[in-house]
Amino acid sequence: MDVVFSGGDTAWVLICSLLVLxxxxxxxxxxxxxxxxxxxxxxxxxxTFIAFSxxxxxWVIFGYxxxxxxxxxxxxxxxxxxxxxxxxxxxxxxxxxxxxxVMFQCAFAGLTVALISGALVGRMKTKAWVIFTILWICxxxxxxxxxxxxxxxxxxxxxxxxxxxxxxxxxxxxxALAVAxxxxxxxxxSLIPHNLGYAVLGAALLWFGWMGFNGGxxxxxxxxxxxxxxxxxxxxxxxxxxxxxLDTYVVGKPxxxxxxxxxxxxxxxxxxxAGFVDVPGAIAIGAIAPFVSYFAIYYLKARxxxxxxxxxxxxxxxxxxWGALATGIFAVPYINEASGLLAGNPNQFVVQLIxxxxxxxxxxxxxxxxxxxLDKAMGGIRVEEYEEIGGLDTNPHEESAxxxx
Numbered sequence: 188m189d190v191v192f193s194g195g196d197t198a199w200v201l202i203c204s205l206l207v208l209x210x211x212x213x214x215x216x217x218x219x220x221x222x223x224x225x226x227x228x229x230x231x232x233x234x235t236f237i238a239f240s241x242x243x244x245x246w247v248i249f250g251y252x253x254x255x256x257x258x259x260x261x262x263x264x265x266x267x268x269x270x271x272x273x274x275x276x277x278x279x280x281x282x283x284x285x286x287x288x289v290m291f292q293c294a295f296a297g298l299t300v301a302l303i304s305g306a307l308v309g310r311m312k313t314k315a316w317v318i319f320t321i322l323w324i325c326x327x328x329x330x331x332x333x334x335x336x337x338x339x340x341x342x343x344x345x346x347x348x349x350x351x352x353x354x355x356x357x358x359x360x361x362x363a364l365a366v367a368x369x370x371x372x373x374x375x376x377s378l379i380p381h382n383l384g385y386a387v388l389g390a391a392l393l394w395f396g397w398m399g400f401n402g403g404x405x406x407x408x409x410x411x412x413x414x415x416x417x418x419x420x421x422x423x424x425x426x427x428x429x430x431x432x433l434d435t436y437v438v439g440k441p442x443x444x445x446x447x448x449x450x451x452x453x454x455x456x457x458x459x460x461a462g463f464v465d466v467p468g469a470i471a472i473g474a475i476a477p478f479v480s481y482f483a484i485y486y487l488k489a490r491x492x493x494x495x496x497x498x499x500x501x502x503x504x505x506x507x508x509w510g511a512l513a514t515g516i517f518a519v520p521y522i523n524e525a526s527g528l529l530a531g532n533p534n535q536f537v538v539q540l541i542x543x544x545x546x547x548x549x550x551x552x553x554x555x556x557x558x559x560x561l562d563k564a565m566g567g568i569r570v571e572e573y574e575e576i577g578g579l580d581t582n583p584h585e586e587s588a589x590x591x592x
Contacts, residue, residue, distance in 0.1 A: 193282035199408035200283050200291055206399025207294035211239045211301045214396055218389025218451075219305050222497050225381035226578025227309040228588045234304035237313075238320045239297035245324055246293040247271055254332040255292065261340030264333050281406045291403060296332070299355045300324055305497035306363035310373050310575050313583060315561050315568035322557045323362060327550050331358055335542065346542040347518060347525055347535070349415070350404040352459025352511040353546040360504020361547045363495060365554035369562055370569050372494040374576060383443060390447035394423055397454045401461040414522060415461040418469035419454060425473030426453025433481055452480040452502050456510035460517065463525050468517030475513070476506045508543050515539030 216235040223231040242250070249269055256264030268274050271289065280288040300320055307316070334341040335348050348354060380386050402416040430449025431441045456476035457469055464472065483501035488494075495501060515536035518527035526532035562568045569575075574582040581587075 190279050191282060192277070192279060192284075193407070196282045196407045196409075197284060197287060199412065200287055200403050200406055203399035203403025204287065204291045204294055206396045207291065207298060207403070210393055210396035210400060211235060211294070211298045214389050214392035215298065215301050215305075216389070217385045218393060219308065219497055221382045221385025221387070221389060222305075222378070222380045223308050224375075224379075224578070225588070226580055228381060228385075228580065229584055229586055230313075230579035231304070231308045233313075233584070234308070234316055235301040237317060238300040238304060241317065241320050242297040242300050242324050243293055245321070246296055247289065250296065250324065250329055251289045251292060254296075254329045255288075255337040258333070258338040261343060262333070263330060263339075264337050283406055288406065291406075292332075295351060295355060295400075296324060296328055299328055299351075299359050302355070302359040302499055302503055303363045303366065305499040306367040306495045307370055308496045309579060310370055310496075310569050311366070312565070312568055312570055315565055318561060319366070319557055319568075323554060326557075327362065327553050328354075328358060331546060331549065334545075341542050341545065344541070345535070345538050347463055347514045347539065348459045348511065348542070349462035349514075349523075350401045350458045352455075352507050352514070353542050356455045356458060356503040356507030357511065357543065357546045358550045360500045360502075360507055361550035362554035363499035364493065364504060365551045366558045367493055367495045367500075369555065369558035370494075372492075373496065374572070376494055376496075378497070380444060387443060387447055390451060394450055394454065397423070397458075401458060405462055411462055411523060414465075418464055418466060419457050419461050421466060422457035422469045422473030422476075423450045423453040425470050426450055426456070426476050429474050430477040430481065433477055437481075437485075448480070448484075448498075448502060449477045452476045452506040455503050455506040456513065458507070459510045460514040463514055463518035463523050463527070465519055465522060468513075468519065471517060472510060472513045476509055479509045480506050504547075508547070511539050511543050512536065 216232040220228045220232045252266055252268050253264045256267055259265055274285050278285040332354050333339040335354050397419055398416045401419045402412045405411045427446050427450040430445050434442050434445040453473040453476050456472050460472055480502050483505040484498050516528045518525045519530050520526045528536045
């Protein structure tokens with residue numbers, strides 16, 4: 188069948204690209220900024236902005252080309268079209284302009300790196316974060332994106348990841364855990380959001396933007412996009428309700444922080460499955476995600492002693508793992524021609540398990556190596572004690588988020 192341009196599909200993916208852009212700037216910036224301590228809010232927001240900006244430049248120079256270029260032995264794309272030279276305005280990917288697909292994927296890449304920053308707020312040198320961002324996008328994100336989405340070996344094996352359970356959430360979660368381990372614990376490990384209103388605003392924008400994140404990943408304005416939006420929304424809603432119930436049972440009261448964390452966990456979990464499951468499957472995925480992330484945040488972290496400041500591993504990593512495995516359980520063929528365990532295809536669960544193990548191991552190992560090497564080369568990637576105590580808005584930025592003069 189000849190590829191034909193579709194104005195409707197193009198308009199939809201244009202909107203979705205902007206929605207995914209919204210998820211980084213400003214959604215993650217507000218979400219993380221609100222959750223951080225008052226003395227670190229500007230630095231926390233800055234980490235998101237600088238990471239997204241670095242990735243945006245790298246992506247159009249060579250990142251897209253290596254991630255989505257012609258496959259080379261299942262591991263990387265062909266290095267052509269640097270600076271997007273050779274990609275014409277009327278070149279198509281599916282039924283949309285290739286340049287639009289480049290931008291859609293750029294927003295995904297930038298968001299993924301921005302997510303990592305939540306684990307290290309308040310204690311990592313800005314220069315170290317900048318160098319880590321460059322290394323990570325080039326040597327971790329781009330290869331994994333190719334393996335899963337760009338025609339690489341995991342895609343060839345049949346791994347299902349509709350919108351980024353492995354590429355975005357497990358990838359960033361594992362990296363966040365690795366860097367947090369190298370940095371060590373903060374002086375004050377309490378999580379008392381300095382402005383919960385900012386965090387709620389960020390979570391609301393994430394929920395809104397996620398409809399484009401998942402809804403646009405089929406690259407078409409069709410029934411699959413509609414299903415992706417429906418199951419994404421119901422998974423988030425279910426997870427929020429379940430987390431609220433957990434909070435009420437465990438701490439004796441519902442909390443707003445718990446509610447928004449639950450919603451994000453549900454959205455993370457449904458991300459790889461959004462194009463493959465129906466409403467019952469989405470409700471099951473959303474209902475279980477809070478138990479997975481709640482366990483990671485309130486029990487696993489304390490038991491193992493790592494300091495993932497804003498629980499990137501607990502929410503994105505752990506719920507991402509659950510979502511990837513759940514895709515292999517709940518996928519139904521009448522949605523997108525893929526069958527999971529409950530539809531009589533146990534092999535799909537095995538493939539999903541392989542993709543989980545590979546993504547986590549690769550991202551964690553390289554991220555840990557990058558952080559360790561930078562730590563040695565820079566005489567430490569952690570800020571000085573007086574800077575950490577005084578807050579990173581003052582050092583290095585010499586700015587304040589709240590001036591009431």
